[in-house]
Amino acid sequence: MSVYELIKEAIITGRYKQGERLTEEALSIDWNVSRTPIRSALKQLEFDGLVQPLKRGFFVRSFSKEDLRQIYDLRAMLESYGAGQAALHHQSEDLAAIQQANSQYEQTILDSSLPHEERISAVIAANTQFHDAVYRASRNQHIQELIAKVVVLPFIYRSFYWFGEEGLQQSLAAHKTIVAAIEERDGERAKAAMNEHIFKGRDYVLHYYEGGDKFG
Known part of the structure; x- marks a missing residue:
């Protein structure tokens, strides 16, 4: 699985909870990869509607x-x-x-x-x-x-x-x-x-x- 798919699954299964802040640094440690694929994955997850940007980093989107x-x-x-x-x-x-x-x-x-x-x-x-x-x-x-x-x-x-x-x-x-x-x-x-x-x-x-x- 790609880093994008791994993070998406982690969001879907609740490992990363709604409202939780996600940073490139923390995610690169979690998945033992450089920040480049993390950055790309976060952009795709933003497009998917699963995360939203902060001034620094992202957070897992909540749904009403x-x-x-x-x-x-x-x-x-x-x-x-x-x-x-x-x-x-x-x-x-x-x-x-x-x-x-x-x-x-x-x-x-x-x-x-x-x-x-x-x-x-x-x-x-x-x-x-x-x-x-x-x-x-x-x-x-x-x-x-x-x-x-x-x-x-x-x-x-x-x-x-x-x-x-x-x-x-x-x-x-x-x-x-x-x-x-x-x-x-x-x-x-x-x-x-x-x-x-x-x-x-x-x-x-x-x-x-x-x-x-x-x-x-």
């Missing part, structure tokens, strides 16, 4: 409840459109990638042998692979770029870490509905299924933000 709601509303609009386009424009290799990614997602969810943290990290990676495959199948580079900008932000709130088994199964069922709609080239159904899937994720995050217990 309204920020989260707006982010998920935007995700739903972009990702549902992308799923609809994937249903209409996918090629055979795109469909194979989507099916493979969802098969991996299912296997990961069903594997209870891993420790909780490792299992959830694997679920997040498999989920990302699935959604990326759907975006690519849209055959629209602009959609992919816009979604990539938005999608990372909600994972600050580590939504999968709050899913119980029922929640994971519901997520898998949603994926299967999306896959079936794409297979059938049913654009409207794919859009509706992805829209509901994203809003369900929003509900998990907002529930936790308000101090609720784990879902499922």
Whole structure:
């Protein structure tokens, strides 16, 4: 993994907490690299919306409840459109990638042998692979770029870490509905299924933000 990816993961998993100050000096010590790749990584993380600049250094961005709601509303609009386009424009290799990614997602969810943290990290990676495959199948580079900008932000709130088994199964069922709609080239159904899937994720995050217990 690059230094950028390592720091991003550290933010997403909570090693670097919201509001925490990050400096090139401290990060270079943390990751045992020079300041040059750290400086580049921080600029990319600023572009991603994960950190914000100070007079000296950066701090990990915090998100309000309204920020989260707006982010998920935007995700739903972009990702549902992308799923609809994937249903209409996918090629055979795109469909194979989507099916493979969802098969991996299912296997990961069903594997209870891993420790909780490792299992959830694997679920997040498999989920990302699935959604990326759907975006690519849209055959629209602009959609992919816009979604990539938005999608990372909600994972600050580590939504999968709050899913119980029922929640994971519901997520898998949603994926299967999306896959079936794409297979059938049913654009409207794919859009509706992805829209509901994203809003369900929003509900998990907002529930936790308000101090609720784990879902499922």
